Amino acid sequence: MLTGLKSLVRKATSLFASPKAQTYPIIIPRSDHSLSRQNLSPNAVKVLYRLNKAGFDAFLVGGCVRDHLIGIEPKDFDVVTNATPEEVHTIFSNSRLIGRRFKLVHVTFGREIIEVSTFRANSAQDDNDDDDTQNTSLKGKDSARSAHGIVLRDNVYGNIEEDAERRDFTFNALYYNVKDFSIHDYCGGLKDIEHKQIRIIGDARQRYQEDPVRMLRAIRFAGKLGFELEAETAAPIKEMAHLLDHIPPARLFEEVLKLLGSGNGIETFRLLRQYGLFRYLFPDTDALLQSGWKRNDIDPEAFILQGLKNTDDRIQSGKTTAPYFLYAVLLWPSVALRHEEFQAQGMPATPALHQAANMVLDNQVASTAIPRRFSTPMREIWDMQYRLPKRYGKRAFLLLEHPRFRAGFDFLLIRELSGANLDGLGDWWEKFQHGTESQQRELIKSIDLFTKDNEGPKKRRPRRRRKSNGNATSTAPQSETFDE
Template sequence: MVRKATSLFGSDESQQLPLEIPRDDHSFSRKNISPNALKVLYRLHEAGFDAYLVGGCIRDHLIGIEPKDFDVVTNATPEEAHALFSNSRLIGRRFKLVHVTYGREIIEVSTFRANSAAQAEDTDKRQSLKGKDTARSSHGIILRDNVYGSIEEDAERRDFTFNALYYNIADFSINDYCGGLEDIDKRQIRIIGDPRQRYQEDPVRMLRAVRFAAKLNFDIEANTAAPIKEMAHLLDHIPPARLFEEVLKLLGSGYGVKTFQLLREYGLFKYLFPDTDALLNSGWQRKDITPDAFILQGLSNTDTRIQGGKSTAPYFLYAILMWPSVALRHEEFSKQGLPELPALHQAATMVLDNQVASTAIPRRFSTPMREIWDLQFRLPKRYGKRAFTLLHHPRFRAAFDFLLIREQSGTDLGGLGTWWTEFQEAPDNQQRDLVNQADGRKNEASKPKRRRPRRRKSNAKRPSDSQES
């Protein structure tokens, strides 16, 4: 196939693809590559295999972002690559890969893959492939794809054009097979091939398009964007465990606010958080929570932390996104006569049970989410020793941050966030004073009490059974 591309490096002349940019004409060098990734590349090359860096690390460098993930692609099969590295292991069933481990860094090595659908139409090509392991669901989603091919075929089956850029360790050139350099120049996200077919094969590509649009501040090219709303329902056929991981990438990478807005715009959010989406569309709110303002404030605070180099817990992110639904259910159970905390526990259970059908939440995350929500009702109760006990609760800091987000989003909690801020910073004697000031029971005790009339003692004998007593 002959196509045209405009060079990223200042040339206005259209060039045929594939486009090879020699070392002297681009800025990506070995200084930009992880030393461990270089070790993998050189060992594969010295063993007689083709070895390339591919995708995000090249894209990010050309855009001006420091590369972090270095993925290697080769014509060696997973078994051949695994045999070269004693510090490696074979993983994956859906896509068989090799992970080469250096301390905490993992270099992922994959084999050139072919488009299994296209190969199925060509018997000669199919028989010439090293691997023939492929499977699809009844909805057309690729469940397993270990059909190996050439680098040209590998490029054609990648998701977006700017992810089909290859850095060749043999001559240090960059190879562009699908016009990714031109799309970087245009600051656009363009899917490779027919959008409908590619989304049918893997609906998560729609989420990836949104994630890149938010992270890179790129536009989604018109043909790439057109089918998304119509095909968003295919996310219902993706395993909830996989969608859980995708949500963390989408909203926990420092661009949560923009990503949330795009997910809503393209009709994708409701397949990740159906209860929350329905609540946002209903317009429900009450004096202590405005759902959309709360979620946006929570995502904004999380973005600020991540962009400042701080970490954030996945359970905190999920606790923010599901709190409006918990508040709604809590209100419903309270109206049925349940006390405050039992109503909360019932609400949390209902919301979590509904959510795991869309994105599976591991228990190690759902338990601290419950604790954060529970503490929202305990933090106002500061009398006696409770404030000191709450301060040492393992989830106090997360619950305190959650409380501040509620106030910042417009909820009036009577200065509770300010009180807890002062309490944490105050010395011991001042902490006791703050508790006394906040203790509503002592304020009530200072008021004159109405004397109750004395009652005459009854001569009737009391029952002797202590259990009855």
């Protein structure tokens, strides 16, 4: 863990207590903070120096500065500059322009991407509404808002002071200047870090109206950092949560992965439900949790919490997780409920499962888009829950070779850990995976014997009568059919 907060807080505290406390920016010289080039991505530093050499201002901004001061090792390094995206793209041959809503430049160094954005200003709203959007322009750049006031495009460029004011939270308006290694605080972020609180910049209602995803970001930071939401920042969230319905499902899919797949899923899940946001991300799951439905092999809330704990533990121990596994956990209770309903209508188990999966996924993509490359393995994990109990004969060996076996097995263990009674199925598969061939055959034999004892003698299928040669005809009625 990096430690850059103590000395900086001491300096910041004296500044806040002084008569000049309201004068911004507060500039912390290199001698009064611990953030150095050794804590930064070498590639990010290259980008800063290259922009400076080309005659532009350039700063590191946001998360990388904030995380270092809090004591978290920075992972993403974002650069902001007064160069336009086109100018940045010209300077770096290893770059590409991206985005329509916010034009950015990605400068690529192998697998590392340094994101470079241009100083932006708040876009003024036009009084003349058209059917879908309101358009404004400033300095030759464009912006647009939806009929609900949500910013659709924000490419209005400004200076660093304006850029700080349009950022979401105060601790994200901290800038690191590589020219003199100083940190610039434009909105009181240092004080809020000291007090461990999340404060939105400007009027909370207006800022959430401009971009409702800021409500999700507030929750994500609260879950990640253990900070409290400042009162005025928290107050409008429940009332304005419905604005998430107007955010593109593809964008919300990515936000869910950040919210629940970053190692603090349990606390974030709790906060999402507390502030009424979870229902707009997973409406079916939320309705099921609110209903209190459960059965002997699934307690929805216990199962989701166990799945999130599993994900948190893996991430915190440095392991990776698959997005499809997280979504499979969050949607499984709804699949189980629909599966039960279709079977009650007389549908066989396997078709009922497929129909349940189709219905749940169709409903979910209206809220958060799920790419096919994720929905297909999700279906396979769910399908494995009904295939893993069928271990007799050669099936166990075939299942062990299935490409989704490991994910299905891990999913099974989460079910058991959350309280589902599956007759020791997880333990059986644990032994089978790690057993010798003779041990595996003994395990299968025990299942075969158990199956025979419970099913009784097998019924013999009628044999199809073979036709006689010559003119002889079968005595069986022509309309009779036999099972193959």
